[in-house]
Amino acid sequence: MKIRVAHLYPDYLNIYADRGNIAVFARRAAWRGHELEVESIGVGQEVRPGDHDLVYVGGGQDREQALIAADLAGKPGLVEAVEGGAALLAVCGGYQLLGRFYRERTGAELPGVGLFPHHTVAGERRMIGDVLLECELEPGRVRTLAGFENHAGRTILDAGAEPLGRVMAGFGNDGESAFEGCRVGRAIGTYLHGPLLPRNPWLADWLLAQALGHRTGAEPEELPPLDDGLEAEAHAVSASRAHARGGRY
Amino acid sequence: MPGKVLGFLSPDAVEQLARRLPLGTALVSATNGKTTTAAMVAEIIGGRTRLAHNSSGANLVSGVASTLLSSRGGELGLFEVDEAALPEVARRVRPRALALGNLFRDQLDRYGELELVAERWRRAVEALGADTTLVVNGDDPQVGDLARERDGSIVYGLDDPSQAVPALQHAADSKWCLRCGTPYEYAAAYVGHLGNYRCPACGHSRPPLDLVARSISLEGLDAVRFELVDAERALPVRLALPGLYNVYNALAAAALSRVLGATHDEVQDGLERFTPAFGRFERLDLGDRRLLMLLVKNPTGANEVVRTLVAGGAPRLAVLALNDGIADGRDVSWIWDVDFEPLLERLERVVLTGERAAELALRFKYAGFDPDAIDVVPELERGLDRGLDLAPEGSELVVIPTYTAMLRLRRIVTDRGFAKPYWEQAA
Numbered sequence: 001m002k003i004r005v006a007h008l009y010p011d012y013l014n015i016y017a018d019r020g021n022i023a024v025f026a027r028r029a030a031w032r033g034h035e036l037e038v039e040s041i042g043v044g045q046e047v048r049p050g051d052h053d054l055v056y057v058g059g060g061q062d063r064e065q066a067l068i069a070a071d072l073a074g075k076p077g078l079v080e081a082v083e084g085g086a087a088l089l090a091v092c093g094g095y096q097l098l099g100r101f102y103r104e105r106t107g108a109e110l111p112g113v114g115l116f117p118h119h120t121v122a123g124e125r126r127m128i129g130d131v132l133l134e135c136e137l138e139p140g141r142v143r144t145l146a147g148f149e150n151h152a153g154r155t156i157l158d159a160g161a162e163p164l165g166r167v168m169a170g171f172g173n174d175g176e177s178a179f180e181g182c183r184v185g186r187a188i189g190t191y192l193h194g195p196l197l198p199r200n201p202w203l204a205d206w207l208l209a210q211a212l213g214h215r216t217g218a219e220p221e222e223l224p225p226l227d228d229g230l231e232a233e234a235h236a237v238s239a240s241r242a243h244a245r246g247g248r249y
Numbered sequence: 250m251p252g253k254v255l256g257f258l259s260p261d262a263v264e265q266l267a268r269r270l271p272l273g274t275a276l277v278s279a280t281n282g283k284t285t286t287a288a289m290v291a292e293i294i295g296g297r298t299r300l301a302h303n304s305s306g307a308n309l310v311s312g313v314a315s316t317l318l319s320s321r322g323g324e325l326g327l328f329e330v331d332e333a334a335l336p337e338v339a340r341r342v343r344p345r346a347l348a349l350g351n352l353f354r355d356q357l358d359r360y361g362e363l364e365l366v367a368e369r370w371r372r373a374v375e376a377l378g379a380d381t382t383l384v385v386n387g388d389d390p391q392v393g394d395l396a397r398e399r400d401g402s403i404v405y406g407l408d409d410p411s412q413a414v415p416a417l418q419h420a421a422d423s424k425w426c427l428r429c430g431t432p433y434e435y436a437a438a439y440v441g442h443l444g445n446y447r448c449p450a451c452g453h454s455r456p457p458l459d460l461v462a463r464s465i466s467l468e469g470l471d472a473v474r475f476e477l478v479d480a481e482r483a484l485p486v487r488l489a490l491p492g493l494y495n496v497y498n499a500l501a502a503a504a505l506s507r508v509l510g511a512t513h514d515e516v517q518d519g520l521e522r523f524t525p526a527f528g529r530f531e532r533l534d535l536g537d538r539r540l541l542m543l544l545v546k547n548p549t550g551a552n553e554v555v556r557t558l559v560a561g562g563a564p565r566l567a568v569l570a571l572n573d574g575i576a577d578g579r580d581v582s583w584i585w586d587v588d589f590e591p592l593l594e595r596l597e598r599v600v601l602t603g604e605r606a607a608e609l610a611l612r613f614k615y616a617g618f619d620p621d622a623i624d625v626v627p628e629l630e631r632g633l634d635r636g637l638d639l640a641p642e643g644s645e646l647v648v649i650p651t652y653t654a655m656l657r658l659r660r661i662v663t664d665r666g667f668a669k670p671y672w673e674q675a676a
Contacts, residue, residue, distance in 0.1 A: 234607035
């Protein structure tokens with residue numbers, strides 16, 4: 001089956017190996033007999049609700065993010081697409097920009113998209129290092145995510161909002177709450193890059209399953225397993241790094 | 250270490266020692282190429298001038314201090330300087346000349362974002378004395394712009410559209426106009442975002458060049474030929490180092506050497522005599538086999554290594570070594586921004602080693618490389634030996650390591666009685 005992906009601002013938001021995440025989606029879909037069709041959505045182009053099964057928003061350096069922030073905040077189709085059941089992954093800067101607002105150190109506020117129930121406040125010191133999370137996207141099924149974070153913003157979830165996971169090692173959203181990321185239905189936002197998906201293939205498969213669910217209109221079904229020996233090895237090294245040196249200034 | 254002790258003993262020791270150098274100090278900084286550029290300058294002017302030169306690559310304030318301290322009778326200070334350390338070093342040594350090469354995304358966990366480094370450089374240049382001559386790469390928008398307000402600066406760049414790449418690489422950074430944010434249009438893009446750019450909206454464009462390389466011809470993995478042209482002369486040069494990025498290094502070295510008083514002939518001779526700085530396209534003899542060591546540190550540098558290898562006939566076997574120490578960058582995500590794909594087309598087998606070997610394996614696997622043709626051997630010495638076992642006798646094994654992996658691999662080779670330790674080579 002064809003999985004239609006909207007990749008937002010690939011020319012601007014492409015730092016920290018965002019294209020690695022796209023490559024993982026493409027290969028893991030292909031290994032199950034599905035085809036990924038990636039459409040780049042740039043400045044001035046609208047997201048058409050219903051046209052995409054999976055949306056990807058990566059991270060950028062501050063300059064690049066500032067160049068697209070206003071355009072992104074003016075894309076109402078994005079929220080509508082996710083409300084209509086499309087899956088979404090937003091990493092780092094993309095995760096921040098999809099919240100309600102970003103408050104700079106000067107007090108100035110950049111409006112966000114409002115897709116995730118959180119806001120972000122610029123902090124004094126950057127939170128940089130390896131991270132390990134424990135996630136339970138489905139009740140009773142606990143899995144870990146290993147990655148790398150590098151952000152000055154402290155992201156504060158609204159009361160009752162669902163984090164992506166609990167921080168076992170590292171800083172997470174704000175360095176205090178032990179929450180990392182945010183989940184709204186099939187939409188996932190996180191600070192973890194590294195890139196995220198190669199060493200955490202279960203999350204790639206979960207998102208692909210949600211995207212296929214959107215495509216077919218049926219309940220998402222778990223994808224058949226693959227040989228993930230190398231992925232597990234990379235995950236183990238990254239997790240041990242997080243335990244050894246994550247969450248420290 | 251001595252440098253750190255010195256800083257502790259006397260806070261202005263660097264200033265005092267630098268002031269004693271009768272011919273003053275020259276600094277070189279860049280994301281990529283500072284070690285090679287400084288080594289080229291040393292080759293050009295070292296014959297007639299005694300240098301205090303941090304040739305081992307110790308390029309923080311402490312490294313400059315210890316080089317100054319251990320230098321006996323040095324006449325001229327020649328220092329490569331870490332990008333982030335540049336403002337402090339420049340403030341302390343008050344250089345007579347400063348050469349700035351390029352700014353690429355590099356180890357964001359350590360340096361922060363590109364824009365932060367660029368802003369520090371802008372302030373460092375503003376703080377320079379009027380008697381400091383600035384040498385800049387005009388092909389890099391952020392770097393070339395630094396010379397706009399300073400009369401007497403030397404601007405260099407490439408002028409050979411036949412060497413341009415058809416499209417900007419994935420990791421290209423400064424591709425939005427500095428003034429207005431519109432994407433630059435490139436008449437020619439050479440390395441990353443380096444090239445002949447112009448903003449179609451506001452007209453911000455590459456500054457006029459004082460020193461250019463023309464008629465460039467790449468000779469595989471062995472050399473590159475070009476014409477070095479300024480207002481007075483056109484010098485043919487054969488550099489025994491491959492790749493366009495080394496033409497940039499040669500331009501920076503030529504411009505800086507001229508500022509320091511070298512003649513055209515000295516520049517030409519020095520560049521033609523030059524042999525690679527350690528780990529940078531260095532060939533190491535291992536008896537019945539040779540190693541070709543190509544240091545990689547960031548996406549743009551690695552892209553140029555890949556491009557040069559492919560242009561010279563890509564290898565069928567290679568060893569790649571990825572560590573994640575502080576000097577390598579703890580964040581290994583940069584390997585996903587490297588365009589390894591052209592290398593994979595001909596590669597039949599790859600040995601991946603270093604602490605993060607498994608990450609490299611994923612990079613290759615998700616690029617479509619057959620996982621069965623990947624050997625993951627994290628321990629470096631075993632990884633090197635695995636590569637040597639697979640390499641036919643008499644052949645040259647391509648080894649692509651990050652910084653700390655390169656130091657360790659060189660040490661392994663040295664311990665086996667082959668290459669000289671770098672501190673002997675540098676002396």
